[in-house]
Amino acid sequence: MLSLNRSCFLSSSGVNGSGIAAKRHRVPAAHVRVACLRPMKAEATTNGGDMSVAMGGAMKEILLSHDNSATADVDGELATMNGDVKDVYGEDSPPEDQLVTPWSVSVASGYSLLRDPHHNKGLAFSEKERDAHYLRGLLPPTIVSHELQVKKMMHNIRQYQLPLQKYMAMMDLQEMNERLFYKLLMDNVEELLPVVYTPTVGEACQKYGSIFRRPQGLYISLKEKGRIREVLKNWPERNIQVIVVTDGERILGLGDLGCQGMGIPVGKLSLYTALGGVRPSACLPVTIDVGTNNEKLLNDEFYIGLRQRRATGQEYAELLHEFMCAVKQNYGERVLIQFEDFANHNAFDLLAKYGTTHLVFNDDIQGTASVVLAGLIAAQKLVGASLADHRYLFLGAGEAGTGIAELIALEISKQTNVPLDLARQNIWLVDSKGLIVSSRKETLQHFKKPWAHEHKPLQNLVDAVKAIRPTVLIGTSGVGRTFTKEVVETMASLNEKPIILALSNPTSQSECTAQEAYRWSEGRAIFASGSPFSPVEYEGKVFVPGQANNAYIFPGFGLGLIMSGAIHVHDAMLLAASEALAAQVTQENFDKGLIYPPFSNIRKISANIAASVAVKAYELGLATRLPQPVDLVKFAESCMYSPAYRNYR
Numbered sequence: 281m282l283s284l285n286r287s288c289f290l291s292s293s294g295v296n297g298s299g300i301a302a303k304r305h306r307v308p309a310a311h312v313r314v315a316c317l318r319p320m321k322a323e324a325t326t327n328g329g330d331m332s333v334a335m336g337g338a339m340k341e342i343l344l345s346h347d348n349s350a351t352a353d354v355d356g357e358l359a360t361m362n363g364d365v366k367d368v369y370g371e372d373s374p375p376e377d378q379l380v381t382p383w384s385v386s387v388a389s390g391y392s393l394l395r396d397p398h399h400n401k402g403l404a405f406s407e408k409e410r411d412a413h414y415l416r417g418l419l420p421p422t423i424v425s426h427e428l429q430v431k432k433m434m435h436n437i438r439q440y441q442l443p444l445q446k447y448m449a450m451m452d453l454q455e456m457n458e459r460l461f462y463k464l465l466m467d468n469v470e471e472l473l474p475v476v477y478t479p480t481v482g483e484a485c486q487k488y489g490s491i492f493r494r495p496q497g498l499y500i501s502l503k504e505k506g507r508i509r510e511v512l513k514n515w516p517e518r519n520i521q522v523i524v525v526t527d528g529e530r531i532l533g534l535g536d537l538g539c540q541g542m543g544i545p546v547g548k549l550s551l552y553t554a555l556g557g558v559r560p561s562a563c564l565p566v567t568i569d570v571g572t573n574n575e576k577l578l579n580d581e582f583y584i585g586l587r588q589r590r591a592t593g594q595e596y597a598e599l600l601h602e603f604m605c606a607v608k609q610n611y612g613e614r615v616l617i618q619f620e621d622f623a624n625h626n627a628f629d630l631l632a633k634y635g636t637t638h639l640v641f642n643d644d645i646q647g648t649a650s651v652v653l654a655g656l657i658a659a660q661k662l663v664g665a666s667l668a669d670h671r672y673l674f675l676g677a678g679e680a681g682t683g684i685a686e687l688i689a690l691e692i693s694k695q696t697n698v699p700l701d702l703a704r705q706n707i708w709l710v711d712s713k714g715l716i717v718s719s720r721k722e723t724l725q726h727f728k729k730p731w732a733h734e735h736k737p738l739q740n741l742v743d744a745v746k747a748i749r750p751t752v753l754i755g756t757s758g759v760g761r762t763f764t765k766e767v768v769e770t771m772a773s774l775n776e777k778p779i780i781l782a783l784s785n786p787t788s789q790s791e792c793t794a795q796e797a798y799r800w801s802e803g804r805a806i807f808a809s810g811s812p813f814s815p816v817e818y819e820g821k822v823f824v825p826g827q828a829n830n831a832y833i834f835p836g837f838g839l840g841l842i843m844s845g846a847i848h849v850h851d852a853m854l855l856a857a858s859e860a861l862a863a864q865v866t867q868e869n870f871d872k873g874l875i876y877p878p879f880s881n882i883r884k885i886s887a888n889i890a891a892s893v894a895v896k897a898y899e900l901g902l903a904t905r906l907p908q909p910v911d912l913v914k915f916a917e918s919c920m921y922s923p924a925y926r927n928y929r
């Protein structure tokens with residue numbers, strides 16, 4: 281396992297895919313191989329060449345040569361280091377302070393090496409490596425390439441009938457061979473995204489207690505109050521750059537899943553790496569457990585969380601505050617904290633409270649807004665009207681709904697120079713009590729108030745569609761099948777090309793299916809959904825539905841923040857990300873009726889988003905990485921983690 285400056289102590293077993301040391305024990309010196317990452321300055325090159333550094337005495341050579349040329353010369357300077365995302369040595373890059381303090385990484389040999397997900401290569405270990413690392417006899421004689429391993433794993437995964445079985449196979453792989461997991465995911469992203477992410481991750485969270493094998497992230501419960509810094513130190517990695525944290529209260533559209541929401545941070549962070557290139561060891565999944573109000577879970581003998589109803593008020597706020605402070609103390613002010621799937625009664629307040637003191641991002645409010653705005657900007661090519669010409673109606677006025685509404689208004693205001701209040705006038709929302717109108721203002725939650733326009737009260741969506749006559753209908757209610765035949769038909773009767781976005785996840789909660797959207801609109805809808813749908817044939821024509829999911833945005837967005845050393849998130853960065861994503865939609869995509877590019881191109885898309893976000897960070901004076909690289913797209917690409925195997929000596 282990895283141990284910093286503790287090269288003789290190896291952990292006996294990895295507890296999870298990130299190699300938490302459950303126990304540490306001495307292993308025979310002969311079985312220790314040391315990969316020493318010296319305090320190399322930027323001039324160190326790793327372009328395919330081996331680096332070996334003698335550690336003196338019993339600690340023999342080692343290191344890993346790696347095949348991705350990690351230290352790119354961007355703008356005439358070697359733009360690496362500083363604790364950023366770059367996988368400089370094919371290993372983790374050291375944070376700044378470690379550039380002046382030698383540090384070492386110990387890699388267990390033999391049996392332990394095969395149990396270490398960060399270094400295990402399985403049957404891909406070469407003859408030489410098998411000799412040098414005491415692997416003889418522990419592996420069958422055959423040697424296979426990384427590519428063949430991917431082919432075999434895909435073959436195996438396709439044998440499973442149930443998505444949850446595929447999910448579990450992927451999680452097992454992540455804990456067995458991390459680089460194979462990421463190569464598999466990256467090479468087959470369109471097929472595997474629905475497995476590691478929505479919709480399957482929703483089912484995995486619902487059954488997390490039963491399928492739980494090894495912890496995959498950090499659990500911080502009320503029991504840890506007063507010692508969260510200590511708990512953070514139990515995590516084996518120090519150089520954390522992104523934390524995705526949930527309290528499990530609004531997991532997708534499935535409600536309160538308590539501690540079992542952990543599947544969401546784990547899944548989101550695997551996308552940070554696969555789609556955005558943030559190295560895995562810089563990612564920390566966290567679940568804050570303050571209890572659950574889900575009676576079914578409280579009575580489930582396999583439930584893994586605290587068996588109590590949710591703490592609220594001061595008790596909740598204090599735990600969250602301690603967590604936020606501990607994170608900043610441990611990892612510095614440039615660690616990105618992504619809030620995920622909090623209930624809206626906490627989400628908006630947390631974002632407002634920590635937005636000025638921490639680098640925080642709420643994916644459900646901000647990431648969703650940015651991806652939907654991108655789709656709407658792209659849709660202008662298909663429908664011809666500008667953003668300001670549309671009328672928008674949302675079903676659902678929570679985090680996603682009001683977040684999207686506000687970003688659309690901001691973009692309209694920016695494009696047309698009208699005041700924000702005026703830009704909001706063509707945007708309407710319906711919540712569980714009906715259309716949000718001014719007569720309800722007094723009783724509305726604060727995030728709904730800006731949307732309380734003058735209108736008579738209307739109770740249901742069909743009436744609202746008929747009255748508002750929207751050109752764009754967006755579902756963010758978390759309630760499945762609420763875009764009924766009558767709703768879609770009314771949209772189609774009002775618009776030549778109705779834009780219909782059914783964003784709720786997972787698939788069971790989607791406001792309508794792709795088939796319903798195309799059939800009921802007679803093939804005229806421009807449709808996208810939060811969870812993927814297969815292509816649909818209608819009257820001899822094949823329609824390819826797009827996926828409007830924040831997964832398009834957050835990995836590149838986060839990369840942009842990290843690589844620029846941003847200290848705060850600003851709305852202008854969200855707008856920039858939307859524009860960058862919209863610009864990636866090609867004529868070929870438009871010809872298929874798509875308003876998003878395919879996920880198969882996601883690394884390139886993320887690099888462009890990251891660059892645009894970084895540009896804004898520099899413009900706004902929020903970037904701390906100086907000087908600014910001239911070619912930020914190239915820089916973003918050079919920062920990205922590669923799952924290629926290294927050669928061990």
Ligand SMILES: NC(=O)C1=CN([C@@H]2O[C@H](COP(=O)(O)OP(=O)(O)OC[C@H]3O[C@@H](n4cnc5c(N)ncnc54)[C@H](OP(=O)(O)O)[C@@H]3O)[C@@H](O)[C@H]2O)C=CC1
Binds near residue numbers: 624811829
């Ligand atoms: N595609 C994507 O990338 C994303 C999708 N989502 C999905 O969006 C959904 C909502 O998430 P989020 O906004 O965070 O959730 P919230 O709980 O914050 O908001 C839900 C909203 O829907 C309203 N609502 C609930 N039931 C009905 C109903 N029957 N009719 C009309 N309105 C209703 C609620 O009304 P009230 O306020 O009156 O209770 C509330 O305004 C989830 O399914 C989530 O998975 C979220 C983020 C990203």
Ligand SMILES: CC(=O)C(=O)O
Binds near residue numbers: 478621643784829
């Ligand atoms: C996609 C997402 O973040 C959600 O459904 O909550």
Ligand SMILES: [Mg+2]
Binds near residue numbers: 620621644
């Ligand atoms: Mg979410």
